[in-house]
Amino acid sequence: MGHFARILCAVVAAAVLLCSCGAQTAEFSYDDNAPSLAEAYKDYFRVGCAINTWNLDNPDSPEYKTILKQFNTLVLENESKPDAVHPSEDTYNFANFDKFVDFCEENDIVPRGHTLLWHSQCPDWFFKDGGKEVSADVLIQRIKDHVTTIVSRYKGRVKSWDVVNEVIGDDGQLRYSNWSKIVGDYDGDGDKYDFIETAFIAAHEADPDARLIINDYSLESSSSKAIRMYNAVKKMLEDGVPIDGIGFQMHIGNGQDVAAMTENYQILARLREIKPDLVFEVTEMDMSTYNQDQYGNNIPLTKEQEELHAKTYIDTFNMLMDLSEEGLLDSIIFWGLCDGNSWLNGQRDNYPFLIAREFKLKPEFFDIIDLPRKR
Ligand code: 9MR
Numbered sequence: 065m066g067h068f069a070r071i072l073c074a075v076v077a078a079a080v081l082l083c084s085c086g087a088q089t090a091e092f093s094y095d096d097n098a099p100s101l102a103e104a105y106k107d108y109f110r111v112g113c114a115i116n117t118w119n120l121d122n123p124d125s126p127e128y129k130t131i132l133k134q135f136n137t138l139v140l141e142n143e144s145k146p147d148a149v150h151p152s153e154d155t156y157n158f159a160n161f162d163k164f165v166d167f168c169e170e171n172d173i174v175p176r177g178h179t180l181l182w183h184s185q186c187p188d189w190f191f192k193d194g195g196k197e198v199s200a201d202v203l204i205q206r207i208k209d210h211v212t213t214i215v216s217r218y219k220g221r222v223k224s225w226d227v228v229n230e231v232i233g234d235d236g237q238l239r240y241s242n243w244s245k246i247v248g249d250y251d252g253d254g255d256k257y258d259f260i261e262t263a264f265i266a267a268h269e270a271d272p273d274a275r276l277i278i279n280d281y282s283l284e285s286s287s288s289k290a291i292r293m294y295n296a297v298k299k300m301l302e303d304g305v306p307i308d309g310i311g312f313q314m315h316i317g318n319g320q321d322v323a324a325m326t327e328n329y330q331i332l333a334r335l336r337e338i339k340p341d342l343v344f345e346v347t348e349m350d351m352s353t354y355n356q357d358q359y360g361n362n363i364p365l366t367k368e369q370e371e372l373h374a375k376t377y378i379d380t381f382n383m384l385m386d387l388s389e390e391g392l393l394d395s396i397i398f399w400g401l402c403d404g405n406s407w408l409n410g411q412r413d414n415y416p417f418l419i420a421r422e423f424k425l426k427p428e429f430f431d432i433i434d435l436p437r438k439r
Contacts, residue, residue, distance in 0.1 A: 088430060093402065093423045094129035099433045101418075102136040105396075108388040108436060110174060112137030112397040114348065117160045119401065120167050126423045127401055132171060134419075137395055139176040139347070140164050141407075145185040150210055152189050158217065165221050176397065177218065178347070179226035179279065180211050181263050183241035191242045203246050207259060208266045215270035222271075224345065224395070226279035226311055227263050232292050234282075253303070257296060261305045268306035279311030279347050283328060285320065290328040294335060301338045309343035310335075315399070318353045319372050322379040329383070333392060344387060346396035350416035351376060352408050362413040374428035377418065381435050 090098035101111040112135045119127040131138065142148060143160040150156055168175040190206055191198055198206070215225065233239035243259040250258035260278070267276050278297060282289045297307055310332050316325075335342050353373060357363050365373070387393040400406040404421040408414035418429040 090425060092126065092130075093419045093425055093429075094126050094133050098133060098425065099430075101134045101429075101433065104433045104436055105385075108385050109393055110137040110395045111135055112139065112174075112176070112395065113401050114139050114141040114178075114397065114399045115164075115401060116141055117143055117163050120163065127405075130401060130419070130423055131173075135173065137174040137176065137397060138164070138168055139178045139397055141399070142185070144177055145179060145182065146190075146210070147185045147187050149214060151187050153206070156213060161218075165218055169221065174224070174395070175218075175222050176345075176347070176395075177214075177222040177225040179229040180214060180267065181207065181227065181243060181259070182229040183239060183243065184230075186242075191246060198246060200247050200250055203243075203259075204250065204262055207243075207247075207262045211263050211266040212270045215267045215274065219271040220273065222274065224275040224277060225267060226347065227267050227276050227307075228260050229279045230281060231260055231278070232280050232289055232296065234289075237292065238296065255299060257300055257305075260296075261300060261303070264300075264305050264307055275308045275343065275345075276306055277309050277311040277345060277347070278307055279313065281313040281315055281348075283310065283332065284312050284314055284325045285316060285328065287324070287328055287331065290331040294331055297332075297335055298338060301335065307339075307342075309345060311345050311347040313348040313399075314346050314350075315348060316351050316376075316380070318351055318369060318376060320351070320376055320380070322376065322383055325380070326383050326386075329387060329392075333390070336392075342392075344393045346384065346393065348399040349396060350399045350406055350408060351380075353415045354408075354412050355415075356412055360411075365415060370426075370428075373415070374426075374431050377428055378431055378435060381432055382439075385436065385439065 092098065105111050115131060115138055119131065122128055148157060149161060165175050190203065193202055231239050238244055238256055244256050247259035249256050264276055267274065280293060283293055300307055351373060353365055353369060355363050355365055384393060384396060398417055400417060402419040402421060402423050403415050403417050406414055406416050408416055418426055418432055420426050
């Protein structure tokens with residue numbers, strides 16, 4: 065090797081060393097030299113998080129810089145739900161949703177819509193008519209108007225919608241809600257999926273290119289719930305309902321059984337026998353780590369718990385990359401920006417994410433960043 069080539073090799077080696085050291089020494093998720101989750105997983109899936117529009121107010125803030133650095137898909141945590149967008153029959157509030165979609169477009173980020181119909185955070189006016197319970201006919205019309213108005217407004221812009229959220233109950237049956245009770249078996253075909261079908265058909269008519277998702281929790285952790293969802297979606301697909309995919313919320317726990325999750329994903333993957341291009345999205349991921357002493361005081365995680373958290377995340381991300389390689393998954397979303405922003409913090413502190421409070425990077429963040437390169 066000539067003198068010049070040797071110098072060149074040394075310079076390149078030094079630069080590589082500097083870059084990798086820089087990444088490992090990055091302290092915060094918004095640091096210039098911090099590696100990016102979205103970048104690390106670009107060959108597998110988009111990586112996103114749930115935000116609130118106040119996170120977009122200050123371009124110098126850690127949350128704003130973290131969003132741009134780490135994520136390439138986003139969803140609103142609360143501001144695109146029925147109570148926020150459609151508080152009374154004649155009132156739509158689109159200001160925050162508009163601000164969110166504009167921000168995403170300006171920054172090449174894919175926005176999701178969460179959620180068109182839900183039993184929770186849903187105003188009561190939907191179900192009332194002059195003080196009485198509304199009729200099925202009127203409620204069907206209200207569902208159509210609600211879905212059509214919102215989806216048409218963001219036609220071609222919001223690429224993926226949670227059309228309905230949490231319609232399967234914890235008992236494995238269709239959830240009993242005002243929607244299922246009032247609309248009931250409207251078409252007389254023996255099932256009560258009619259409110260769901262109405263919402264999907266209206267969403268598809270409003271934006272034929274949008275991805276329409278049926279979203280729920282515990283699909284990954286409960287085989288009975290996965291089977292119930294399988295049966296419901298199978299019936300609706302056979303009836304021609306335009307469902308494009310399943311949303312797995314993935315509110316999981318430290319030490320979650322990843323082998324069981326893999327099996328539950330495969331139960332729902334069998335829907336591809338009916339719809340070959342059916343997709344999955346991970347829509348609300350977090351990994352809870354409640355930690356209290358016997359007196360109910362918050363205490364820090366032990367080293368063993370932290371290691372278990374890292375291992376469970378590694379196994380989970382390997383499973384998610386497998387699903388991506390099967391062509392089933394192209395988007396995962398964390399339900400919050402960092403530990404301090406999670407809905408799981410209440411009376412008890414929680415540490416569910418890869419990014420800690422104050423946007424500090426945990427060691428497991430780097431494990432997850434390194435994973436795709438190791439496959
Ligand atoms: O994170 C949301 C929290 O701020 C709200 O108070 C709560 C109200 O129900 O909804 C939370 O988000 C939920 C999501 O919309 C649907 N799946 C479960 C999420 C966590 O509860």
